[in-house]
Amino acid sequence: xxxxxxxxxxxxxxxxxxxxxxxxxxxxxxxxxxxxxxxxxxxxxxxxxxxxxxxxxxxxxxxxxxxxxxxxxxxxxxxxxxxxxxxxxxxxxxxxxxxxxxxxxxxxx
Amino acid sequence: xxxxxxxxxxxxxxxxxxxxxxxxxxxxxxxxxxxxxxxxxxxxxxxxxxxxxxxxxxxxxxxxxxxxxxxxxxxxxxxxxxxxxxxxxxxxxxxxxxxxxxxxxxxxxxxxxxx
Numbered sequence: 001x002x003x004x005x006x007x008x009x010x011x012x013x014x015x016x017x018x019x020x021x022x023x024x025x026x027x028x029x030x031x032x033x034x035x036x037x038x039x040x041x042x043x044x045x046x047x048x049x050x051x052x053x054x055x056x057x058x059x060x061x062x063x064x065x066x067x068x069x070x071x072x073x074x075x076x077x078x079x080x081x082x083x084x085x086x087x088x089x090x091x092x093x094x095x096x097x098x099x100x101x102x103x104x105x106x107x108x109x
Numbered sequence: 110x111x112x113x114x115x116x117x118x119x120x121x122x123x124x125x126x127x128x129x130x131x132x133x134x135x136x137x138x139x140x141x142x143x144x145x146x147x148x149x150x151x152x153x154x155x156x157x158x159x160x161x162x163x164x165x166x167x168x169x170x171x172x173x174x175x176x177x178x179x180x181x182x183x184x185x186x187x188x189x190x191x192x193x194x195x196x197x198x199x200x201x202x203x204x205x206x207x208x209x210x211x212x213x214x215x216x217x218x219x220x221x222x223x224x
Contacts, residue, residue: 033212037150040218041217041218042199042215042216042217042218043152043199043213043215044215045212045213045214048212085150087152089152096154096157096164097154097213099151099152099153099154101149101150101151102150102151102152104150
């Protein structure tokens with residue numbers, strides 16, 4: 001079956017770095033997405049990886065290892081506004097997104 | 110300008126009623142989606158639709174039906190509402206089905222409460 005696993009909740013300190021992990025199992029693979037969702041709001045796109053390696057975009061970076069079925073989202077210089085849920089989603093061979101349940105990130109001062 | 114809009118934002122109704130949620134995108138995208146996000150915050154795809162094809166998640170009850178009057182609209186109609194239908198429903202769109210770099214753009218969500 002198809003499955004996405006990510007931690008339910010993480011806590012980090014303002015100004016610090018946090019890494020949110022995601023493992024996936026899909027029928028075929030056409031890329032890995034990360035979305036951010038603030039409470040009561042819609043998900044918004046953060047990153048897309050289809051090749052192995054690290055993609056950096058400002059304070060946020062995303063890493064993919066296809067052989068391990070593994071990705072992480074790295075957030076640097078954490079700000080209070082980064083408190084949100086982070087959703088990992090893998091695209092299968094039918095170009096359908098398989099979503100994880102999201103990781104709730106709590107930032108403390 | 111809102112890229113993907115949904116109405117209503119909140120919907121409270123009684124069990125057994127029939128209701129519709131409207132979705133419109135002004136991005137010129139080819140593909141639209143409906144998702145259900147339950148109390149555990151898990152996003153579940155319900156439907157994806159483009160000009161050519163409707164893909165239905167087989168776990169979705171047939172009380173739910175998407176209706177697309179044109180490429181920019183994909184409405185969700187729900188018959189005989191049940192308590193378990195209470196959730197937030199998100200509409201989304203993406204430029205082109207099958208484009209592996211496709212980003213989905215989400216509407217603001219409709220919070221449905223069934224009493």
